[in-house]
Amino acid sequence: MSVIYNRVALIGLGLIASSIFWAIKRNGLAAEVTGYARSAETRDTARRIGLCDRVCDSAAEAAADADLVVLCVPVGAMAAVAAEIGPVLKPGATVTDVGSVKRDVIESVSPHVPEGVHFIPSHPLAGTEHSGPEAGFAELFDNRWWLLVPAEGSDRQAVARLRALWEGVGSNVDEMDADHHDLVLAVTSHAPHLIAYTMVGVADDLRRVTDSEVIKYSAAGFRDFTRIAASDPTMWRDVFLTNKDATLEILGRFTEELFALQRAIRTGDGDHLHDYFTRTRAIRRGIIEAGQDTDAPDFGRVKQPK
Amino acid sequence: MSVIYNRVALIGLGLIASSIFWAIKRNGLAAEVTGYARSAETRDTARRIGLCDRVCDSAAEAAADADLVVLCVPVGAMAAVAAEIGPVLKPGATVTDVGSVKRDVIESVSPHVPEGVHFIPSHPLAGTEHSGPEAGFAELFDNRWWLLVPAEGSDRQAVARLRALWEGVGSNVDEMDADHHDLVLAVTSHAPHLIAYTMVGVADDLRRVTDSEVIKYSAAGFRDFTRIAASDPTMWRDVFLTNKDATLEILGRFTEELFALQRAIRTGDGDHLHDYFTRTRAIRRGIIEAGQDTDAPDFGRVKQPK
Numbered sequence: 350m351s352v353i354y355n356r357v358a359l360i361g362l363g364l365i366a367s368s369i370f371w372a373i374k375r376n377g378l379a380a381e382v383t384g385y386a387r388s389a390e391t392r393d394t395a396r397r398i399g400l401c402d403r404v405c406d407s408a409a410e411a412a413a414d415a416d417l418v419v420l421c422v423p424v425g426a427m428a429a430v431a432a433e434i435g436p437v438l439k440p441g442a443t444v445t446d447v448g449s450v451k452r453d454v455i456e457s458v459s460p461h462v463p464e465g466v467h468f469i470p471s472h473p474l475a476g477t478e479h480s481g482p483e484a485g486f487a488e489l490f491d492n493r494w495w496l497l498v499p500a501e502g503s504d505r506q507a508v509a510r511l512r513a514l515w516e517g518v519g520s521n522v523d524e525m526d527a528d529h530h531d532l533v534l535a536v537t538s539h540a541p542h543l544i545a546y547t548m549v550g551v552a553d554d555l556r557r558v559t560d561s562e563v564i565k566y567s568a569a570g571f572r573d574f575t576r577i578a579a580s581d582p583t584m585w586r587d588v589f590l591t592n593k594d595a596t597l598e599i600l601g602r603f604t605e606e607l608f609a610l611q612r613a614i615r616t617g618d619g620d621h622l623h624d625y626f627t628r629t630r631a632i633r634r635g636i637i638e639a640g641q642d643t644d645a646p647d648f649g650r651v652k653q654p655k
Numbered sequence: 656m657s658v659i660y661n662r663v664a665l666i667g668l669g670l671i672a673s674s675i676f677w678a679i680k681r682n683g684l685a686a687e688v689t690g691y692a693r694s695a696e697t698r699d700t701a702r703r704i705g706l707c708d709r710v711c712d713s714a715a716e717a718a719a720d721a722d723l724v725v726l727c728v729p730v731g732a733m734a735a736v737a738a739e740i741g742p743v744l745k746p747g748a749t750v751t752d753v754g755s756v757k758r759d760v761i762e763s764v765s766p767h768v769p770e771g772v773h774f775i776p777s778h779p780l781a782g783t784e785h786s787g788p789e790a791g792f793a794e795l796f797d798n799r800w801w802l803l804v805p806a807e808g809s810d811r812q813a814v815a816r817l818r819a820l821w822e823g824v825g826s827n828v829d830e831m832d833a834d835h836h837d838l839v840l841a842v843t844s845h846a847p848h849l850i851a852y853t854m855v856g857v858a859d860d861l862r863r864v865t866d867s868e869v870i871k872y873s874a875a876g877f878r879d880f881t882r883i884a885a886s887d888p889t890m891w892r893d894v895f896l897t898n899k900d901a902t903l904e905i906l907g908r909f910t911e912e913l914f915a916l917q918r919a920i921r922t923g924d925g926d927h928l929h930d931y932f933t934r935t936r937a938i939r940r941g942i943i944e945a946g947q948d949t950d951a952p953d954f955g956r957v958k959q960p961k
Contacts (some may be wrong), residue, residue, distance in 0.1 A: 425925075474872055478939070494871070494872055496872075533868050533869065533872055534872075536857070536858050536861050536869055536877070537858070537869055537872055537873050537876065537877040538876045538877060539876075540854065540857075541854055541876035541877045541879075541880055542876050543913075543916060543920075544850055544854060544913070545876065546916070546931060546932055546935050547909060547912045547913045547916055548846065548847055548850060548909060549935040549938050549939075550912055550931055550934065550935055551842070551846075551905065551908045551909050551912050552842050552843070552938070553934060553935065553938050554908070555842050555905075555908075562839050563839065563842055563843055564938065564941040564942050565800070566780055566800055566802075566839055566840075566843050567843050567942050570843065570844045570845075570847035570848050570851065570883055571842070571843040571844060571847045572942060573847075573879045573882070573883060574847050575935070575938055575939040575942050576879070576939060577876055577879060578932070578935040578936065578938070578939065579935070579936045579939035579940075580932075580936075582928075582929050582932035582933045582936065583929065585928070585932055586925050586928040586929045586932065587925075589920045589928055590920065590923055590925055590928070593920055593921065593923075596920060597917060597920060597921060599857065599861075600913070600917055602857045602860070602861075603853060603854055603857050604910065604913070606853045606856055606857050607849075607850070607853045607906070607910070610849060610852070610853055611903060611906055614849075614895045614896065614899055614902060614903060615899065615903060617896055617899075619731075619892050619893075619896055622888075622891070622892040622895060622896070623888050623889065623892045625852060625856055626852055626884070626886075626888035626891055626892065627888045628856065628859060629852050629855040629856055629859065629881070629884040629885070630884065630885045630886075630888065632855055632858070632859050632870065632881055632884070633784070633855075633881040633882060633884065633885035634885075635870040636870050636873050636878060636881050
């Protein structure tokens with residue numbers, strides 16, 4: 350593939366930014382990639398492992414002269430970063446972000462984007478439970494969705510160019526409006542994460558009673574919840590605070606259903622339970638057919654002997 | 656390894672029984688394994704794929720002359736099966752089961768076990784989201800826990816022999832009392848399964864609104880929930896109906912915690928959320944150190960092109 354943006358700036362150097370860097374390099378999609386992270390330790394790590402062609406000591410320095418600036422910081426930090434880089438943005442440049450929430454990011458970032466610069470929010474539906482500059486790898490986005498959330502009246506040529514970049518790193522790209530994005534993600538990602546965090550917290554309370562048996566005997570179910578609940582705390586705090594309404598709406602529905610199932614257990618209504626569990630099984634088939642997972646059985650991954 | 660029981664009978668031929676069969680054969684732990692399943696279709700499948708040395712047309716026929724009978728049916732079907740095989744059990748034989756709930760199984764099965772036959776309940780902490788006679792494989796129990804729940808006064812020699820079998824199929828074996836087992840499993844497995852079923856059900860409702868986007872964009876979190884929620888509906892119905900008290904107690908704690916986190920979201924209490932998410936992250940490390948999972952990043956498994 351060929352160069353899509355001459356110079357790309359990555360602001361924030363965690364799992365997503367480092368994966369973007371390696372994926373851009375894999376296919377030669379940019380001539381130069383600059384990077385900036387707030388923490389000096391992260392910048393040192395980036396320099397040591399060759400993450401970015403040039404690691405800068407300020408966001409403004411990294412963003413100056415960039416044709417594309419990608420904001421890869423937690424959603425709650427977007428406004429401050431946008432305010433810092435706004436004055437140095439080149440006319441005709443594009444700004445995007447990778448935040449898991451879109452309405453809030455649009456409201457935080459837009460006021461700082463000068464006339465003549467294109468702001469095109471985006472969100473890769475990809476990640477792992479690891480975080481930090483050393484967590485990234487070039488394949489993270491392969492065959493994953495990357496959602497673009499352009500405002501009405503966005504420059505279609507700028508949108509097409511950004512789409513080409515995210516396709517170039519391996520993603521399938523779709524467009525969606527911000528409110529709809531935030532609702533879909535509340536269902537598929539935000540509410541499930543809060544639920545997993547909650548269940549792991551409950552077990553942790555009980556662990557003190559049962560002397561670490563909960564960890565020792567963690568079977569399917571709980572084991573998967575702990576993986577989800579190992580994700581970056583700052584990122585997820587910001588997601589819940591900024592996608593408050595949609596998340597609370599879905600959690601409300603969830604609680605309602607959970608109470609109905611608890612009542613079925615209490616009253617011994619086996620038919621209700623069986624019907625419910627049969628219906629959810631069908632959804633799994635849909636996900637496998639959609640190529641978002643395989644139906645290879647998962648029975649826990651066991652540490653290999655050295 | 657050498658023969659531990661001359662003849663083993665497997666009653667019920669699903670994921671667990673078929674895995675037991677292949678694991679016994681892998682290490683030559685029994686001279687003959689008989690099998691029975693209620694459904695004629697399952698018996699035909701078993702005969703076709705060579706599951707069991709002899710597939711019988713009644714539970715009593717399979718259990719007659721067996722040195723070990725393993726009840727591998729859903730928890731709700733244990734009593735009926737025990738009543739059927741009780742009269743043919745050989746003096747000195749052992750009966751065990753693989754049910755996910757132990758107090759209820761003990762109450763259902765014990766009355767049907769004649770004097771001179773050892774009943775030693777057990778439970779392998781292993782499984783996949785698949786079910787049926789073709790879902791089994793010899794490695795399912797490797798390095799997984801298998802819990803023995805002997806009554807006080809059980810014959811220690813009979814317990815040691817059963818332990819040797821489950822170690823022979825690859826498991827680590829521990830002993831535990833029935834009530835404690837049911838509480839630990841409510842935390843590590845039963846409550847997480849109900850929660851996953853609930854969240855997938857909520858998404859299914861919403862899917863009708865959003866035209867399958869929930870499936871298309873299912874990211875980490877929801878994707879893992881759907882796998883958990885694809886488990887066998889009959890087995891899980893029985894688990895919840897028979898481990899009612901412990902499951903409802905844990906779900907009560909869960910709801911309490913979830914409400915506290917929802918309130919933190921609503922009031923914008925980021926510190927509370929961040930502290931909670933940091934604490935749950937530590938538990939994941941415990942599970943990896945305990946060898947129940949690896950810390951290889953999981954970013955969803957993608958269908959391989961043919």
